[in-house]
Amino acid sequence: MVEDNVVFVGSKEVMSYVLAVTTQFDKGSDEVVLKARGNAISRAVDTAEIVRNRFLQNVDILDITTKTEELEDEEGTSNVSAISITLGEK
Amino acid sequence: MVEDNVVFVGSKEVMSYVLAVTTQFDKGSDEVVLKARGNAISRAVDTAEIVRNRFLQNVDILDITTKTEELEDEEGTSNVSAISITLGEK
Numbered sequence: 001m002v003e004d005n006v007v008f009v010g011s012k013e014v015m016s017y018v019l020a021v022t023t024q025f026d027k028g029s030d031e032v033v034l035k036a037r038g039n040a041i042s043r044a045v046d047t048a049e050i051v052r053n054r055f056l057q058n059v060d061i062l063d064i065t066t067k068t069e070e071l072e073d074e075e076g077t078s079n080v081s082a083i084s085i086t087l088g089e090k
Numbered sequence: 091m092v093e094d095n096v097v098f099v100g101s102k103e104v105m106s107y108v109l110a111v112t113t114q115f116d117k118g119s120d121e122v123v124l125k126a127r128g129n130a131i132s133r134a135v136d137t138a139e140i141v142r143n144r145f146l147q148n149v150d151i152l153d154i155t156t157k158t159e160e161l162e163d164e165e166g167t168s169n170v171s172a173i174s175i176t177l178g179e180k
Contacts, residue, residue: 038132039129039132040132041131041132041135042128042129042130042131042132042171045131045156045171045173046171048156049156049157049158049169049171053158061156064154064155064156065154066135066138066139066151066154066175067139068139068143079139081132081135081136081139083135085156
């Protein structure tokens with residue numbers, strides 16, 4: 001779920017991603033990036049909002065970007081939206 | 091669903107919001123803002139990505155902001171994440 005400073009948000013409960021983010025900052029990271037695709041995008045936004053409002057008052061959202069990714073499966077390719085939310089010190 | 095230049099994204103299918111956005115630009119709007127809460131956040135991102143990639147090549151995402159809103163119901167208050175995505179000419 002965590003790779004360098006990136007936390008990949010999937011289908012677990014929000015608080016497990018909040019914990020992953022706060023752990024990264026505790027280890028000394030200056031920035032942590034939340035990445036999610038499809039329906040998990042809402043959960044990534046929840047994670048960022050909970051981190052900055054309830055856990056780390058000195059952390060804010062520095063940047064939000066979105067893109068479209070192509071997924072390949074047995075039926076061909078389909079498009080899915082993705083989000084990157086960069087958290088860091090204010 | 092549409093108020094001034096704001097398109098509120100809810101639980102309809104994505105293409106109805108894409109149509110609402112392109113209609114606003116066709117009417118001469120310089121910017122259109124997509125707003126969504128909770129699970130609809132993913133759909134708002136899908137809408138923005140489809141508009142800029144497939145329908146309006148001269149339009150891009152200018153800004154994305156998130157916030158936490160308080161909802162009141164009979165059981166008290168609960169928090170929900172919200173997103174605003176501003177679309178406009180590159």
